[in-house]
Amino acid sequence: MIYILKGHDLRHAVEEMILHLLPTVITEQAETEPEQGNYCVSELEINGQTAKATATVKICDKIEQKSRETTLPNTDELANKRVLTEIIKLSIYDAILLFLDKAPEWGSLTGVRPAKLARGLMERGLTRPEAAVQFREKFGVSAERTALTMRAAAHAQSAIDILPENSVSLYIGIPFCPSRCAYCSFVSQSIQKSAGLIPPYVDSICEEIKRTGEIVAKTNRVLSTVYMGGGTPTTLSPEQLEKIMTCVKSSFDMSNLIEYTVEAGRPDTITTEKMQAIKLGGADRVSINPQTMNDEVLKNIGRHHSADDVIKAYEIARKIGFSVINMDTIVGLLGDTPESFENTINTLINLKPENITVHTLAIKRGADLYDKEANANQHNSVKKMLDTASNLLSNAGYGPYYLYRQKFTAGGFENVGWCKPQTESIYNIAMMEEIQSILSVGAGAVSKLVDLKTGKITRFVNPKYPKEYMESGERIILGKQKLFHIF
Ligand code: SF4
Structure with missing residues (x-):
């Protein structure tokens, strides 16, 4: 679909909304409306305090037009951009919706954190039922998805209440897997190709953990949760897991820790020895991820294990005595x-x-x-x-x-x-709701400094691939020190 911008250059917002409603179209920007074919014109007019966004959409020779107006907050440029983006997207949503059989379940919401949005409404003084009504009416979200969002928002609020303001979490990334799943979009290396990289990677990550512990101590922060994910951390041997977890214990004050997760992930990597090493290392939560319990589907996605192997892996973890076990599934x-x-x-x-x-x-x-x-x-x-x-x-x-x-x-x-x-995972809530700073170690790991007062988030991203990561030790530490204002 051709789209034309008039009076603004918020191209990303326009493309995002078109693709949200018409996921199979190919979008292309143009200067003027084409004589043939479908198009969407997004126009913005600003008169003093008032802004009006109008979308004119042509699909199959039928034209629909819708407008949304707002008053600009004029507090700062970012606040103005936020409301302008919102009315531009909503005007396009209203116009394209007239061509669809039914509204999407999430209405006009294209963002990834609906519960954070709902919490924002409550922070502005709305009660929970009022926030739910506004969430539903303003964004056109279905009743089921609104209820789901409000329940998740309540959990997020309890997590905020228990996390001290100066707390941080530690994420440890292990980007190796026994083989690559068909749907994988992570940078994860299959061990057939990269087994030799694992020992030096473990050494590099231990060094990064030690230096990250120094940053936490110097900034007077407390460690509240640890999450080892990937990839598949249990691709490592029991000795390698033990080495990393011992390093965590000796690099951080663990006395305020409320949760320690290791994502065991693929059942074909889980053994009693590895689970014992994880338990002795201090973890109390593991994740065993079947994705599906249908053997045919497991084959389709390139997994080399059966549903029975999942049950065996689960029994090992249960016997060893983890207090929380998570199991991941995938729909579709x-x-x-x-x-x-x-x-x-x-x-x-x-x-x-x-x-x-x-x-x-x-x-x-x-x-x-x-x-x-x-x-x-x-x-x-x-x-x-x-x-x-x-x-x-x-x-x-x-x-x-x-x-x-x-x-x-x-x-x-x-x-x-x-x-x-x-039994909720505080780490998962803190990550998704962006309510806590996080220091991450390993290839591709993203550290985030979250300013709870302003909502500002600053990031530092480690090099994506293991080789590049292992060559960048000092540069990574400097980047993290800068992120956490240690000069
Ligand atoms: S287990 Fe996860 S990270 Fe590893 S290949 Fe499969 S989808 Fe990718």
């Missing part, structure tokens, strides 16, 4: 059906893990049109699977504790972490 995998996904959720519920996370498959960036169409066509079955999971999990005593959306998910849906009471 190749060959999965609502019935088979229902079976996956029921099987996991029967195992009684404390947490079950339901992700929606995200298509890779740069996916071709065929993939985009296949993804968009899955809308109904994905909705059915998510709704079934929500009902089964709620009935089994789980509640949604964190929620985020990703770009390019099947049908534009969400990822939800479900938990039994009092």
